[in-house]
Amino acid sequence: MTHHAPLTLRIERRLGDWMRARLPHWAAEFVMFVLKQGWACLFGICLLLAILISKAVWQPEWILHRYDILLGLAVLLQALFLRLKLESWDEARIIVLFHLTGTAMELFKVNAGSWAYPEPALFKLYGVPLFSGFMYASVGSYMARVIRLFDMQFAPYPPYWTTLALATGIYVNFFAHHFLADIRLALFAATLILFLRTRIWFRIGENWYWMPLPLAAFFSSFFLWLAENIGTLTGTWLYAGQNPFDRVSFAKMGSWYLLLYVSFVTVTLVFRRVLHRRAIIKVNPAKAETPRAAPPPAAG
Template identity: 65%
Template sequence: MDPRIHIDGGTRRLERGMGDWARRRLPGWLADLVMFTLKQGWAALFGGLLLVAILATKAIWQPGWALARYDFLVIFALCTQALFLWARLETWEEAKVIALFHLTGTAMEFFKVQAGSWAYPEVGVLKILGVPMFSGFMYAAIGSYIARVARIFEMRFAPYPPFWMTVVLAVAIYVNFFAHHFLPDIRLALFAATVLLFARTRVWFYVGERPLWMPLPLTAFLVALMVWVAENIGTVTGTWAYPGQHWTEMVSFSKMGSWYLLLFVAFVTVTLVMRDFLYRAPQSPPRRPLPHLGDEEPAV
C-alpha cells in the first residue's frame, strides 16, 4: 500500500461497509446503484456539510446576533476540515490539493467580486474586498470531492493525454476566467479543447468487484450539473447573488459551462499532487490495487 494514500483502517472499514448490507439484501444491479449513490455522497461529504450549514444558518440566523452568519460559516468550514484530518477522512495529500484549490479559488473570488460578476450581500468581520473567507472553502469542497472520489472508487484515468498538455489547458482555462473581462472570451475553444484532449480518456472505477468506465468529458459534465444544483442553493438562500437575479430565480444554465471548465482546473490541480491514478485501465478479473507511482508508465 502506498503510504501517500494511507487511510486509517477504521475509516476504510467504514467506507467499505457503507453499502455491504445492500449486497446481502438487494439484487445485484440495485445493490450496485445503492452503493454508487452512497459512495458518491461519502465522497462529497465536505461539500454536503457546507451546504447543510448554509441552509441551516439561513433558516435560523438573526440580524442582531453577535456573530455574523458569514463568520460562522468560516469557523464551521475550518472545524470541519480539521475534523476530517483528525478522523483521517482525508489524507494529508488530499489536504494539499484542497489548500491549493482553495487559494486559486479565493484569488478568483477577489477578482470576480470586484468586477461585479457576483456579490455577497451580508456583513461579516472575516470579509476582505467584499469576499467572505468561507467562499474559498466552496472551491475546496470541489477539490475534496475529486480527491476523495478518486480514492473511494479506486479510479484510474486511461488512456491519459500527455501531462504537460493538461497543465497548459488548465492554466488557459483559469487565465480566461480573468482575461475575458478585457480580451475576447475563448471559452468555446476551451470547451473544444477539453473534448479533443480527453476524448479517449476513460474514468475507470469500482462499485463492486468489476471495473466500470465513463468518458471523462461526460463525467465532468455530470459533476458540473451537480455543482450547478448546489450553486442554486447558495443563491436561493441569499448567500451570494448574481447581478439582476431575484432570489427565486434559478442560476442561468449557462453558468454550468463555467463549472464544467473549472472542474478541469480542479482535476489537473489534483493530479499535480496525486498522480497515482493516471495509469492504464485495470485488469478484470482479478482486481488489482493501484500501483505505486513509477511502477509503470502512464498511458499517453
C-alpha cells in the same frame, strides 16, 4: 494514503454483502455507487447544510455575522477531516491551492460585478467573505476523496503538460474575457480533444466500471449548478441582476464544467500515480480468474 483503505474497504464490503443478499446485483451496485459518492462529497454536503441551517435560524440583530460563523464552521470541519483522517496532509496541501486560486477568482469577479455577497462580515476582504474559499476547497476535497474511495484510474491520459496548459488557459480566461475575446468555446473543444478517449476506471467492491471523463465532468457540473442554486436561494451570494428566487442560468454549468478541469488537474499534482498514458482493461472476477495486466506506467 493507504492508511485510509482498510476501514473503508471493510465497511464497503459489509454493506455491499448485506445489499447483494437483498437486492438484484445492478441495484446493489448502484446503491453503493450513490453512497460512496455521497461520502466523497461529505465536506461539500456539510458546508451546504451549514448555509441552509444558518439562513433559516439567523437573526439580523445577532452580534456575530452569518458569514463569519460559516468561516468558523468550515475551519472546524477541515480540522475534523484531518484529525479523523478523512483527508491526508498531502491532500490538505492541495486543497490550500483551491483556497488560493478560488479566493483570487472571487476577489476579481466580485469587484468586476459578476456576483456579490450582500451580507456584512468581519472577515471580508474587498467584498469577499473568507469562507468562500472553502466552497472551492469542497470541490478539491470531493475529487481527492472520490479518487481514493473508488480506487480510480485514468487511461489513456494525455501528455501531462497539455493538461497543465489547458487548466492554465481555462483559469486565465475567467479573468481575461473581461478585457479580451472570450475563448471558452475553444476551451470546450480542447477538453474533448484531450480527454474524449480518457476513461475513468472505478471500483465498487470487486467489480470495475468505467465512464468517459468528459461525461463525468458534465454530470459533476450539473450537481455543482444545483448547489449554486442553494447558495443563491439562501441569498448567500447573488449574480448580477439576480434575486434569491431566480434560477441560476444554465450557462453557469458551462463555467463549472471548465473549472472542473482546473480542479482535476490541481488534484493530479498529488494523484499522478492514477494517470496512465496507455489504455488499460479491468476484468471483473465474474468474467476472469484474475485481472489482466497491471496498469502501465503513470503519465509523465
